[in-house]
Amino acid sequence: xxxxxxxxxxxxxxxxxxxxxxxxxxxxxxxxxxxxxxxxxxxxxxxxxxxxxxxxxxxxxxxxxxxxxxxxxxxxxxxxxxxxxxxxxxxxxxxxxxxxxxxxxxxxxxxxxxxxxxxxxxxxxxxxxxxxxxxxxxxxxxxxxxxxxxxxxxxxxxxxxxxxxxxxxxxxxxxxxxxxxxxxxxxxxxxxxxxxxxxxxxxxxxxxxxxxxxxxxxxxxxxxxxxxxxxxxxxxxxxxxxxxxxxxxxxxxxxxxxxxxxxxxxxxxxxxxxxxxxxxxxxxx
Numbered sequence: 668x669x670x671x672x673x674x675x676x677x678x679x680x681x682x683x684x685x686x687x688x689x690x691x692x693x694x695x696x697x698x699x700x701x702x703x704x705x706x707x708x709x710x711x712x713x714x715x716x717x718x719x720x721x722x723x724x725x726x727x728x729x730x731x732x733x734x735x736x737x738x739x740x741x742x743x744x745x746x747x748x749x750x751x752x753x754x755x756x757x758x759x760x761x762x763x764x765x766x767x768x769x770x771x772x773x774x775x776x777x778x779x780x781x782x783x784x785x786x787x788x789x790x791x792x793x794x795x796x797x798x799x800x801x802x803x804x805x806x807x808x809x810x811x812x813x814x815x816x817x818x819x820x821x822x823x824x825x826x827x828x829x830x831x832x833x834x835x836x837x838x839x840x841x842x843x844x845x846x847x848x849x850x851x852x853x854x855x856x857x858x859x860x861x862x863x864x865x866x867x868x869x870x871x872x873x874x875x876x877x878x879x880x881x882x883x884x885x886x887x888x889x890x891x892x893x894x895x896x897x898x899x900x901x902x903x904x905x906x907x908x909x910x911x912x913x914x915x916x917x918x919x920x921x922x923x924x925x926x927x928x929x930x931x932x933x934x935x936x937x938x939x940x941x942x943x944x945x946x947x948x949x950x951x952x
Contacts, residue, residue: 685877693877697801725780726751732816735808744796745789747820748776753783756950758821760814761788762834768795775937782946787817803879807841814845827949836880842889851894854930856904857882857911865904886915893920894948898928
C-alpha cells in the first residue's frame with residue numbers, strides 16, 4: 668500500500684499522522700527554541716553584525732499582510748529589499764530557520780541587492796512582529812501568502828523560493844502551490860523527524876516528533892530546477908542529507924558544497940562565497 672499524502676506537511680506513512688500531542692509539542696518547542704536563540708543572538712551582538720547602512724546599494728521597505736484570506740487579522744511582518752544602483756535581475760522569497768527573525772537576514776538581503784536580486788524575508792506566525800501561534804500548517808500558509816506579496820512587489824521579475832534550515836521543510840511542502848521558477852534549499856534536512864534526530868533527539872523518542880515535511884515525494888514530483896547548497900562544516904545536518912535530497916529530485920538537482928561554512932554562517936556572516944553561486948544560478952537564463 669502506497670504512502671499517503673496530506674494536504675500540508677508533505678508525505679506521511681499510513682497510520683503515522685500528526686496527533687494533538689504533536690501539535691501542542693510543536694508549538695511549544697518552536698516558541699521556546701526560537702525565542703531563546705533570537706534573544707541569545709541579540710545579547711551577543713550577532714543580529715546586527717556585518718550590516719552596512721541601508722541605502723548604499725538597496726531600497727528597503729517594511730510590509731505587513733494577512734497570512735491567509737480567511738485570517739484577515741492574522742498579520743505577517745516582512746522586509747523587502749531591492750537593488751538601488753543596478754536593475755534587478757530576479758527576486759527571491761527567503762524562508763528563514765527556527766532561531767531567526769527578519770532583522771537577522773538583512774545582511775543577506777543587502778548582499779543580494781548589491782548583486783541585482785530583490786528579496787522578501789518574513790517572520791512566521793508567532794515570530795517577531797507577526798501575530799498568531801507557531802504551527803507547521805500555519806507556517807506553510809505564511810509562506811504562500813509571502814510569495815503572493817513578493818509577486819505583487821516584483822511582477823516582471825523571475826521568482827525563486829529559498830528555504831533555509833527549517834524553512835527548507837516549509838518550502839518543499841508548498842512548492843506545488845507556488846508558480847515559482849526555481850527552488851533553492853540551503854542547509855536543508857530530509858524530514859522533520861530526521862532533523863530532530865540529527866540535532867540530538869534520541870531515535871527511540873523520534874516518534875514524539877511530528878511526522879511532517881518529508882521531502883522525498885515532494886521533490887520527486889517537483890519539475891522546477893532545484894539548487895541545494897550546504898556548508899561542508901554544518902554540524903546540525905550532515906552533507907549526506909544534501910546528496911539524499913538531490914537524489915530525490917527530478918530532474919536531478921545541482922549541489923553546491925561550500926568549504927569552511929557552518930550551519931548559521933550563511934546568514935550570520937553573509938559572504939559571496941556562499942551566496943555567489945546562488946545569485947548566479949537564480950539569474951541565469
